[in-house]
Amino acid sequence: MSNFTYKSPSLVALAAFLVSPLLFTTVTAADIASAIEPTLKSVDAKVIDWRRDFHQNPELSNRETRTSKIVAEHLKKLGLEVETGIAKTGVVALLRTGKPGPTIALRADMDALPVTERADVPFRSTAKANYRGEEVGVMHACGHDSHTAVLMGVAEVLVKRKADLRGNVLFVFQPAEEGAPPGEVGGANEMVKAGILDKYKPEVMFGWHAWSSLRTGEIGYRSGPFFADSNAWRMVVTGRQAHGSAPWKGVDPIVVAAQIITNVQTVISRQVDLTDIPAVFSVGIIKGGVRNNIIPDSVELIGTMRTFSAAQKAQVAAAVTRMAQNTAEASGATAEFKLEAYSNPVTVNNEALTEKMLPSLRRVAGDDKVKRIPLVTGSEDFAYFANKIPGFYFVVGVTPADQDPVTAPVNHSPLFYLDEAAIPLATRAMTAAAVDYLLN
Ligand SMILES: [Zn+2]
Ligand SMILES: [Zn+2]
Structure with missing residues (x-):
């Protein structure tokens, strides 16, 4: 408790009344708070x-x-x-x-x-x-x-x-x-x-x-x-557009996007030290394609990433980038991952x-x-x-x-x-x- 002595006559009287039979006493911050x-x-x-x-x-x-x-x-x-x-x-x-x-x-x-x-x-x-x-x-x-x-x-x-x-x-x-x-x-x-x-x-x-x-x-x-630090992110998976009847004539970004979504789950479960501090990586939006029989050129993914330190944020972002790029490359596609500029730290x-x-x-x-x-x-x-x-x-x-x-x-x-x-x-x-x- 504080031993700050404060001299407001009315308050001293009130605080003294509340806390002590003595009229004049040391008035603490707690006394003032109760007064x-x-x-x-x-x-x-x-x-x-x-x-x-x-x-x-x-x-x-x-x-x-x-x-x-x-x-x-x-x-x-x-x-x-x-x-x-x-x-x-x-x-x-x-x-x-x-x-x-x-x-x-x-x-x-x-x-x-x-x-x-x-x-x-x-x-x-x-x-x-x-x-x-x-x-x-x-x-x-x-x-x-x-x-x-x-x-x-x-x-x-x-x-x-x-x-x-x-x-x-x-x-x-x-x-x-x-x-x-x-x-x-x-x-x-x-x-x-x-x-x-x-x-x-x-x-x-x-x-x-x-x-x-x-x-x-x-x-x-x-x-x-x-x-948490909350950061929205955006990913574009680019393949090559083709007829839905002949996918081998293009590169299907929808299948690649599906693989990326599955693979990035392991960034949190396998690469982040969860005994230290948790992190979250979620996909909220998948956008791609316009018609049943067209394999689109690209697919856009949007989501949110939650981390609890600058170092962890950098680690998760780098791991997601690596996972997305390499998954895409395995099928001849590309993936570009970006954190939105605005975030809550x-x-x-x-x-x-x-x-x-x-x-x-x-x-x-x-x-x-x-x-x-x-x-x-x-x-x-x-x-x-x-x-x-x-x-x-x-x-x-x-x-x-x-x-x-x-x-x-x-x-x-x-x-x-x-x-x-x-x-x-x-x-x-x-x-x-x-x-x-x-x-x-
Ligand atoms: Zn709110
Ligand atoms: Zn609120």
């Missing part, structure tokens, strides 16, 4: 209301205009310095306590997904939008509605308790965590490029995610690599920072509720921030007690269900992390 509880209680209902409103009015990546307007108005009302329109719809706001201390950043993402909601909630989304030229349902199927609402609540709490704090807090509301629409850029990387870290110089950043694989009341974390939790912040999470959730969880092969663009400054990212369980988190609909499912009872814990976890870091 903040009434302030947290005063925002709990508002956070739920904001979240329901965002849930019912979801917006796709890079289209978060309504959401960001509500966020910005709230932050302005709190008296913060607010910047809007960063990386399209991003909003940042700075809380200055006026006392020397570190600057920290707290992050939320605001976007929803092209998913038609089937969850049975009274504030179910019926929103529609155009995505890739098609009309689609829009749903907060990843829980970013709760991230945004919680951070609005945390901002209100920290502003109200400003006198108890020191240093500065940067609130970061970013667009497009799920990835910008085709032809656009977006998300955390663009917020970084827009210079928010250079301008405000936070020394650490915290973020969280609503998590269906944990129960309400639980918090999951990992030190070091946590979420590995989300790495800074180890020292993780150690430092775990007591805060344990205090708000309970020791037995804070769990080290398995690696996540999904990705998270918080990685762009955590690559620049030490980051700590955790997940908060949202599956209610009467459901099994193993079989509960996962994030991105049209049935994804976020137990609202989980939200106050998220607000407390982010607040505790912020307060403890500022005062320790």
